[in-house]
Amino acid sequence: MYKLLFQQFLRTRACQLGLTLVLILGGISIIIGKQFLTDQGRLADQATQMQQEHIERNVKLHGDDLSLLLYYLKFALLNETDPLAGLSVGQSDLNPGVQRIRILALEGQKYDSDLVNPTKLLYGNLDLSFVIVYVFPLLVIAFMYNLFSEERESGTWQMVNVMARSKSKFLLGKLLVRFLLLAGVMLFLIGVGAVVLGVAADTAFLLFTLTALFYLIFWFALCFWVVCLRQNSNVNALVLLTIWLALVVLLPAFVNNYITNNYPLPEALSTMIKQRDGYHVKWDTSKKETMEKFYEEYPQFANYGFPSEKGYSPTWYYAMQHMGDVESREDSRAMQLKIRSREASSRMWAQVIPSMQAQLVFNEVAGTGLDDYMDFLQYMNEFHENLRLYFYPMIFSNSEVASVDWGQFTPEVFTNSNKSINWTKKLGSLVITILLFSVLSIFSVRKLI
Amino acid sequence: MRRDVLLLVARQFWTSVFKSKAIYLLLGLTLILLFYAAFSGVSYHEQNHHRIEHQQQARESWEANPDKHPHRMAHFGTFAFRLKHPLSIFDFGVESFTGNAVFLEAHKQNVVNFSEASYSTSLIRFGELSMGMILQLILPLIVFFLGYAAIVADRENGTLKILLTQGATWKEVLYGRALGLFGLSCLFYLPFVFATVALLLMESYTADVWIRLLVILASYLLYLFIVSLLTIIISVGSKTSKNALVKLLGIWLLLVVVIPRTSQAVGSFLYPTPTKLEFRGAIEEEVIQFGDSHNANDPYYNFIRDSVLEVHGVQSINELPFNYPGFQMYVGEKISTEIYVRHHKELLDQYRRQNQLTKWLALVNPYLGVKGLSMALCGTDLETYASFQHQAEAYRYELAQAMNELQIKHIRANVTSSEGKVNVVDREEWKSFPDFTYEYPTVESTLGSELLALISILLWSVVALGMMNYWARNASAL
């Protein structure tokens, strides 16, 4: 029977059209993913090459003054791109993957954005996660909406009624045919993507695949329940499309607007002003005061003492710079906290909205979510401090430029390693919704005449 | 076409729709969405208050500076906070993806930072709920839902034959139903018009804003007109109501979801943009070709220095009647700014080329037409953002050069250090340099750059009417 059901379904126009569409879009999405990874790789290469040239040139230009040289020198920090990012680009196209940092006040450099076409960002990426989250459900709907009603509308249901030993088995058979086909296509696309992008077969990839699969099953369960409510094809199509619209367009937009309004970030702007004022005002205040504050932060340097109130002093200059960060620290932390709450809040909402859950898990697994970027920024603080603490004593003691081994300063790569996968948290809510709709379907299927 | 028959058919369609409960449900849902979108729009726009506050705060600390060396002030710098256009409450456009604040200082073109998207979760990529979005995306679906069966259902059950034998012509039936459907869509549209006008009336705005609103409202009206006609056309051209529905939903997906993303992806693929490293690198490279204005021994600047010395007939810069380092920076700023502005324009042009395909596709996709037009007129498109960047950069240049001029004029010739309270300029100078103010582009320039979208909407109206007339002649009642 399954063979015939397969044949019958494969011959429908909806099936042929739908599969062609999703294969084309899937193909495009993998190409786009590849392009994205290539760009990221190119960026990393450029950063490495540029860093070397940049240091060489500046050492040549300002080789007589270490403090002046370090005013100019930029040290690159790279955010490592997981190949999975090619499948789910997430926010990593708008948040910079590399930041070149000077040892001056960090707050003024940290948030330097990338050069991106805002219109492109608005329309969004056509990556595989988009195809899975947006397009696959549409195919599920297109394949499922008349699963039962077409039999009734064309009059074959009566026949099935009489002939089939179990009507629910017949319907489940039809369902299974459609599911196997779509799941096959989806796994095929993910597989091709993995090979093309060079994704490692690790737990992250497994989680990605399972999330995609469960998300697909969720849509099948939902559609099956709706079609078993015995409405006609038109009503089913409308109801299912409305649900799709709600799940992938309206609800995420709703939640996003809510989060944006609920956690406004004026701190972003005030951090900026405080950082500038914190540093610049020091030019006009007593040097001693500034140095005292600086030594409070770093008592290990207290032995460098206080420069004369008249004239310029590199120790004082870098202390002033650091004061910019110190005085904006509170606002900066408040901002970090709020951004983390934004992420936490959207994860909470995602527990009840499968489309959001799938997208967030994809991004998380690929390391392209907001949290990953925040981790990067947090690491940047460490990176910046390490550099400063390395150079401070040299600047303060007027060391020779030549005494530094400049070759060691290749771009640092940040790998987010402290991520553990909590399977129940990632897949639990999807499984629960699948079970819910399966149970509902069982009840409705029983009532079918 | 007889007017009374037309109205009769339209009214009958209207009353039929209102006999079912679905319409009230749809109206209710739309109103909820509208309310939420308007609320979001207003509260997004409220951020202007923060920005104005911060602009003032930044200005206060600028003015609070004591007597200082002007070059310190050039680096003290100031900020430009991007203010949202009053109409951004209606359509968010690229607003969330563009930076909101930029630090303006001498020698250095900082990027505009803190876009909403940069600290939003990836949910923002699902799209944002604005009034414009509901009208562009959701309302067409509602119109399809209300109208997909308008003709084909009557044909399926034979009522169409009665309609025609009762004396109505095809033209009257088609246009009557279209009129009824268009009327219904206007009913959904009207609350949006009221809401926007009411929100705008709460604050007083210039004529420019009202003209923009007028064009926006008119183009959405035309968009709904096109959508209504399209629904009727698909309905008359389909064999069964199921076919009509599936076709319309397919068209919706194609026009709204598939084409925009794909065309933008293709555009970006065809016209790659430089990375920030490349962009900065290329500028740095060019600037270095001239020389380093901070470096007193740079060959290019040495040449300039020697020419200046020659003109003034003196031996060293200390004998010049003005501060030479200030002059050198003045020249350097001019050169580096020219180079930056040129590169930045190239970058913008590349963005424009990336968007070109999407813009042209408006000719076959009215959704893209109305979206582009709406974003542009609401001041939330790339061009408006570019104008902000342009103005901020122009201000930055003015600021840097004003400080350089002060240095040239007021600082003694032989002074090279900017530290301390010795070589300073009166603090009143800071106050007399005006603060940054942002001017939105005028409606004329906006319409000029969105001509294609405007044409698309008008063209589609004509095409839709043409197709209606085609079916009025060729439709079959059987």
Place this chain on the structure above:
Amino acid sequence: MLEAVNLSKKYGQKDAVVDLNLKVEKGEVFCLLGQNGAGKTTTINLFLGLLDPTSGKALVGGLDVVENKVSTNQILAYIPEVVQLYGNLSGLENLEFFSKLAGQKIASDELSKLLLEAGLQEEHHKSKLSSYSKGMRQKVGIAIALSKQAQVIFMDEPTSGLDPKATDEFTNICKSLAKNGKSIFMATHDIFNAVNVGDRVGIMNEGRLIYSSHTENIDASEMQELYLKTI
């Protein structure tokens, strides 16, 4: 009142109506018998002007339908097999709509009278059409034809699916319509009813009118025999 002159219609290569010649006089009821696909509905559609003939002419009130669509349209009415109309409007509202469509401005109580005349009891006038039985719907269809003051009424399978009582009621209404001078052209499967209500009966097979006779000369069982023999 109604005349077909060498009327033919082809769908591509397939003949639907071939060389049809027939006449229906004022006040006459003509019943066209035939199997599914015999060409009955096509004939009606040709008279209604919904199809253009391949050759020959369909005349209504002496005018060629193709050339005078507007004027011929004014004097004819059509009642389909199942009168669907607008289910969420009442019978009265449907009648009001369709009569206005025909350019008639009739007061509400006059419309009620038309419904009564068509046999629909007053208690149903204001209930939704979706609650009507098939027979009741047909009565609304007849009232619509009456409101238009049509001279010729076309009916497609009017009695299929009607119970015997409703069929009888319908037959009486048709007869009284004919008595008031209306011409009725009815396509039907129902031989008994055709003989009962029709003044004349024709049999159509594969697009050809192969038999035509007055009903005075023949009874239902003879007609059935003839029908089975000819097709």
